[in-house]
Amino acid sequence: MKYLTLAARLLIGGLFIYASIYKVWDPASFAVSVRNYMILPPDYSNLAALTLPWIELVAGVFLILGIETKASAFLTTGMLAVFFGAILYAYSIGLDIDCGCFSSSAGSAGKISPYHIARDSMLLIISFLIIVVDKGDFSVLSALKSQSA
Amino acid sequence: MKEFLSIISKAILIALLCSAVGLLRNTVSSQPLPLIYTRPTEVTKEGVKIPLIDVKQAKTYFDDLQTTFIDTRKEEDYTSAHVKGAVFLNPDTMQDNFPMVQPLLNEDNKIILYCYGPECDMAEEVAAFLGQLGYKKLLIMNSGFRAWEEAGFPVEGSGKDRRSKGGEE
Numbered sequence: 001m002k003y004l005t006l007a008a009r010l011l012i013g014g015l016f017i018y019a020s021i022y023k024v025w026d027p028a029s030f031a032v033s034v035r036n037y038m039i040l041p042p043d044y045s046n047l048a049a050l051t052l053p054w055i056e057l058v059a060g061v062f063l064i065l066g067i068e069t070k071a072s073a074f075l076t077t078g079m080l081a082v083f084f085g086a087i088l089y090a091y092s093i094g095l096d097i098d099c100g101c102f103s104s105s106a107g108s109a110g111k112i113s114p115y116h117i118a119r120d121s122m123l124l125i126i127s128f129l130i131i132v133v134d135k136g137d138f139s140v141l142s143a144l145k146s147q148s149a
Numbered sequence: 150m151k152e153f154l155s156i157i158s159k160a161i162l163i164a165l166l167c168s169a170v171g172l173l174r175n176t177v178s179s180q181p182l183p184l185i186y187t188r189p190t191e192v193t194k195e196g197v198k199i200p201l202i203d204v205k206q207a208k209t210y211f212d213d214l215q216t217t218f219i220d221t222r223k224e225e226d227y228t229s230a231h232v233k234g235a236v237f238l239n240p241d242t243m244q245d246n247f248p249m250v251q252p253l254l255n256e257d258n259k260i261i262l263y264c265y266g267p268e269c270d271m272a273e274e275v276a277a278f279l280g281q282l283g284y285k286k287l288l289i290m291n292s293g294f295r296a297w298e299e300a301g302f303p304v305e306g307s308g309k310d311r312r313s314k315g316g317e318e
Contacts, residue, residue: 027175028182035186035267046182050175051168058167071159078160131156 002137005130009063009138012076012127016060023053037086055079063130066139073130080124087116192289194273197280199262201291204300207261210288211302216259219250221271222294229308232263232297240274247278254279259286266293 023030031049035042055075062072091112136142175181191200202210210216211232218235220227227237238250254260260279262272272289280287290297298304 024171027171028180031182031186032267042188043185046186047184050182050184051171054167054171054174055164058163058170062163068159068163070156071163074156074160075164 001133002135005134006138008126008130009066009069009073009134012073012123012130013060013063015123016056016063016076016079018060020053020056020060023049024057027053037090039086039089052079065141066136067141069134069136069139070131073127073134077124077127077131080120080127084117084120084124087112087120091117188291192273194270194277195281197277197287199273199276199280199287199289202261202288204290204292204296204302207263207288207290207297208300208302210259210261216261217254219260219262219272219275220294221262221264221275222269226265226294228306230294230298230304230306232294233303233305235263238275240271240278243275243278247282254284256284257286259288260284261288261290263290263297264293266295267291269293 027046027049030053031045034040034045034048040048056079059072059075059079062068063076091114172184175184189201191198193199207218211218218232219238220231220235221239222231223239224237224242227235227239231237236250236253238246262276262279264270264272272293276287276289
């Protein structure tokens with residue numbers, strides 16, 4: 001089980017790091033994606049675009065390294081739930097927009113499809129399971145502690 | 150329960166610290182974003198300044214008949230549904246198609262350009278092209294065809310999946 005948990009951590013952590021890099025680098029484009037979803041009031045789109053990607057990045061790094069794994073998985077689960085809700089909403093009203101999932105490119109013609117919904121729901125479940133089953137195995141911090149002890 | 154509260158409080162702490170880093174990074178950025186977004190009232194493209202309007206303003210111009218709408222989306226989307234009376238001119242084909250569209254454009258009339266929505270800059274590209282040709286009364290309906298259609302304003306086209314509530318059928 002602990003290897004499965006590690007695999008889940010690496011998957012979710014890796015995806016969050018990958019997904020956040022573009023947004024950290026180009027928050028202005030990500031802000032456009034946030035506005036396109038029309039869920040958040042546009043006034044707060046910049047604030048979300050400036051802060052969310054950093055939470056994604058750090059939560060992803062912490063998941064991989066096993067630092068505050070449960071808290072990090074809580075964050076990734078919460079964010080995936082929000083993204084899942086946003087994608088579901090955008091799909092239900094037929095928005096033809098870039099999902100903003102793995103890049104900030106607002107001009108891309110990537111349309112939200114059932115694939116995005118299936119993918120996000122799977123990730124949401126995996127991320128949630130990390131909170132439930134993680135026992136603190138394969139943690140960089142505990143490895144360092146046991147080495148110094 | 151205690152463990153759950155501990156997880157939540159740690160998660161909140163991590164989120165707050167990360168947010169602080171993001172905001173700090175923005176303040177030292179060469180092009181910081183304003184924390185509160187304000188809608189732009191005009192856009193400048195290739196030296197041409199074009200005012201941005203919303204669908205309600207666009208509708209008032211639509212009603213006065215001294216206005217031409219230009220659809221800058223993909224041709225198949227234009228064919229499927231467009232603002233009633235709009236002509237098609239998009240960035241990919243504007244050089245070739247302009248001579249055909251030119252007789253429909255009166256320089257004294259307002260020209261309202263639109264794309265899918267605010268994320269799309271094709272209306273800006275066509276507006277810049279027209280601005281350089283000397284057209285002065287250019288406006289961009291920034292929220293695009295999506296907002297026009299959702300407002301139930303008049304549309305026409307061959308599409309069967311149109312969602313217009315009050316549009317022309």
